[in-house]
Amino acid sequence: MSLMELKEAKDKFIHTWGTLATQWGINRTMAQIHALLLLSSKSMNADEIMADLQISRGNVNMNLRDLMDWGLIYKQLLPGERKEYFIAEKDIWKVAKQIAKERRRREIGPLIEAMEDIKEGIQPDTAEKEEFLKIVNDISKVSVFADNTMTSLLKSDENWLINNFIKIFNK
Amino acid sequence: MSLMELKEAKDKFIHTWGTLATQWGINRTMAQIHALLLLSSKSMNADEIMADLQISRGNVNMNLRDLMDWGLIYKQLLPGERKEYFIAEKDIWKVAKQIAKERRRREIGPLIEAMEDIKEGIQPDTAEKEEFLKIVNDISKVSVFADNTMTSLLKSDENWLINNFIKIFNK
DNA sequence: TTGAATTTTCAAAATATTCTGAAAGTTTTT
DNA sequence: AAAAACTTTCAGAATATTTTGAAAATTCAA
Structure with missing residues (x-):
C-alpha cells in the first residue's frame, strides 16, 4: 500500500540519518529529531516529537536547543497556541x-x-x-x-x- | 630549565591533541599515540608507547592499526630487531x-x-x-x-x- | 620441530555519554 | 494572586565506547 511505503521510507530516512550522525560526531537523537522535522511539512511541538520518536521530554528539550544552536531549526510561535513549535530549515x-x-x-x-x-x-x-x-x-x-x-x-x-x-x- | 620546558610543551601538545580529537570524533588514545609519534624523531615500538602514555598493550596495538588504516603512521622493520617500530608521517x-x-x-x-x-x-x-x-x-x-x-x-x-x-x- | 619473542584478540571492567522523569522554574490565563 | 500550561534542569539510570590484560595466535631462530 502506497501510504505505508512512504511511511516506511521516512522511518528509514530518520533511522539512517541518526546512524550516520553518530559516525560523524553528532548525537543520534539530535539527528533523528532533525530528520523528523526535515520531513514534516508542519512545525511540531515537543509532545509530538516525544510521541513520534518515543523519547523523553528532557531529551527532546535538550536536543531541540542544540539544533537551534546549530542553526538547523527555528522556533515558531503559532497564534493562539501556548506550546512552542519547531520547524527545520528546508533549504x-x-x-x-x-x-x-x-x-x-x-x-x-x-x-x-x-x-x-x-x-x-x-x-x-x-x-x-x-x-x-x-x-x-x-x-x-x-x-x-x-x-x-x-x-x-x-x-x-x-x-x-x-x-x-x-x-x-x-x- | 630548558629541557624540562620542552618536555612540558610536548606533553601539553600530546594532551591537547587528544582532547581536541574527541571533539571531532576521533578517539583520544589514537590521537595521543599519533601526537607522540609526530614528535618523536625516532620510530617507536609498542612497549615504548605503552610506557610513555601509560596504557595497555591491547590499546596500543588496536590504535596503531587504526592509525595505519588512516594512513597517518607507517610500520618500520628495523634490521636485527624482532619488534615492530612505528613512525608518523611528518609532512x-x-x-x-x-x-x-x-x-x-x-x-x-x-x-x-x-x-x-x-x-x-x-x-x-x-x-x-x-x-x-x-x-x-x-x-x-x-x-x-x-x-x-x-x-x-x-x-x-x-x-x-x-x-x-x-x-x-x-x- | 620446539620454544621464546612478539603481536593480536576478546571478554570483562572501567569510563564516558546519553537519556529519563520528576521536580523546579517560567509564562500565561483566569 | 493562584492555578494551569508549558519549559528547563539535573541527579541517577541506562547505554555505548574505550581500555585492560591474560590467553591465543603468529613469527622467527635455533
Missing part, C-alpha cells in the same frame, strides 16, 4: 552551509588557538626545540589554511546565491 | 590531506549511498512522495557536491586554493 544548501560553518568553528578554531598557545613559551634556541616548533607551526599553518578555505567556500557560495537570485529576479 | 600537509581523504570516505560516502538506497523504492506518484523525494534528492546533490569539492581540493596541485596555501606555507 538543504543552507543546511549544509550551516553544518560546515559550525564544524569549522568547533573543530578548527580550538586547534588554531591551542597551537598558538603552545608556541608561546618556547624559544627556538636548540635544534630539538626548533624541530618541535616546526611541527606546531606547520599545524598552525594548515589549520589557518583550512579555516580560510572553508570561509572562502562559504563566501563564494553567497556570491553564487546572490548571482542566481539576481538572475531569477530579473527574469 | 603535515600530507597528514591533513590524509585526514580529509579519510573523513570524506567515512562521512560523505555512506551518506550518498544511503540516499540512493532510500530513493530506490519510491515512485513520485503523489505530492507527498514528491516532497519527500525532493529532500532526499537535495541531500544527494549536496553530498555529491561536497564529495567533488573535497576531491578537487585534494587532487590538483595547480588548484588556486592550493596555490594560495603554498604561498602562505612557504612564507
